[in-house]
Amino acid sequence: MTTRTGATLLARLGFAARGIVYWIVGWFAIDAALRGGKVGDNQGAIASLADEPFGEVLLGLMAAGLAGYALWRLTEALTDPEARAKSLKGAFRRAGHAISGIAHVILAWTAARLAMHTTSAGGRVGGEESTHDWTAWLLDQPLGRGLVALVACGLIAAAAQQAKKAWDGGFVRELSAGAPIPAHVCTIGRIGYGARALVFALIAVFFATAAWAANASKVGGMAHALATLQRQSGGQWLLAATGLGFIAFGVYSMVEARWRRITVDLPA
Structure with missing residues (x-):
C-alpha cells in the first residue's frame, strides 16, 4: 500500500468517525430536549464511548480515523492540491481546512488518551474548559482582544460557508463522479449543514x-451553544431540531466516507 493510498483510507475512516461523533452529539441533544438533561459536545461524545463494549477498540479506531481526517485537512491547507488559493475565496478555504485539521487533531488526541487510559470519562473531557483556558491565554497576549475577535471572524466565515452549502447544495459536487446523486442525499446534507451553520454562528457570538x-468566561463551544438554544422560548423544539440536524450531518458524513472525492498530495 502506498503512502497516498494509506492516507486516503485514513481520511475515509475519519469521515466515518466524524459521522459517529455527530450522531452521538445529536442524540444527546434530542435526549436533553425530550427529558431535560444536559447537552454534550464532540469531545464528550467521544468520551461516552469509553464505557461501551470494546470501548478501547472503538476509541482506537476513532483516534486513527480522526487523525487521518486531520492529516488530510492539514495537507489540503499546506499543499493546496486542488489549486484553490489563487483567489481570496480559495485562501479562506485553505484557512478553514487548517482550522478543521487542528480541531480534529485535538479530537484524535482526546480519543487516544481515553483509549490508553491516560484520562477518564464521565464528563471531564468536554471542550468547554479547554475553550475557556486557551481563550484566557489569548486575551493575556499583546492585542489579545483582537486575536479573540479574529477567532470570532473565522467562526462567522465558517458559519456563512456552512449556510451557503445548506442553501445551494453545492457540496454534492465533492462526491465522486460517475453516478447521479439521489435527491434525498442532498436533502440530508442540507439539513446537516444548516444545523452546523446555526451552532457555528452562536459560538462566533460567544467569542465576539x-x-x-475581555472576559474568557463569555466564550463557549458546541455544548454551550446547544444549551443556549435549550434556554430559548420553544427551546425544546429548537434543540431537538438541531439534534436531528446533527444526526443528518452524521449520516452525510458516512456518505462522504464512501464516496467523497479525496485528493492527497503526498509522496507515493
Whole structure:
C-alpha cells in the first residue's frame, strides 16, 4: 500500500468517525430536549464511548480515523492540491481546512488518551474548559482582544460557508463522479449543514462577546451553544431540531466516507 493510498483510507475512516461523533452529539441533544438533561459536545461524545463494549477498540479506531481526517485537512491547507488559493475565496478555504485539521487533531488526541487510559470519562473531557483556558491565554497576549475577535471572524466565515452549502447544495459536487446523486442525499446534507451553520454562528457570538468584554468566561463551544438554544422560548423544539440536524450531518458524513472525492498530495 502506498503512502497516498494509506492516507486516503485514513481520511475515509475519519469521515466515518466524524459521522459517529455527530450522531452521538445529536442524540444527546434530542435526549436533553425530550427529558431535560444536559447537552454534550464532540469531545464528550467521544468520551461516552469509553464505557461501551470494546470501548478501547472503538476509541482506537476513532483516534486513527480522526487523525487521518486531520492529516488530510492539514495537507489540503499546506499543499493546496486542488489549486484553490489563487483567489481570496480559495485562501479562506485553505484557512478553514487548517482550522478543521487542528480541531480534529485535538479530537484524535482526546480519543487516544481515553483509549490508553491516560484520562477518564464521565464528563471531564468536554471542550468547554479547554475553550475557556486557551481563550484566557489569548486575551493575556499583546492585542489579545483582537486575536479573540479574529477567532470570532473565522467562526462567522465558517458559519456563512456552512449556510451557503445548506442553501445551494453545492457540496454534492465533492462526491465522486460517475453516478447521479439521489435527491434525498442532498436533502440530508442540507439539513446537516444548516444545523452546523446555526451552532457555528452562536459560538462566533460567544467569542465576539468575550473579545468585547475581555472576559474568557463569555466564550463557549458546541455544548454551550446547544444549551443556549435549550434556554430559548420553544427551546425544546429548537434543540431537538438541531439534534436531528446533527444526526443528518452524521449520516452525510458516512456518505462522504464512501464516496467523497479525496485528493492527497503526498509522496507515493
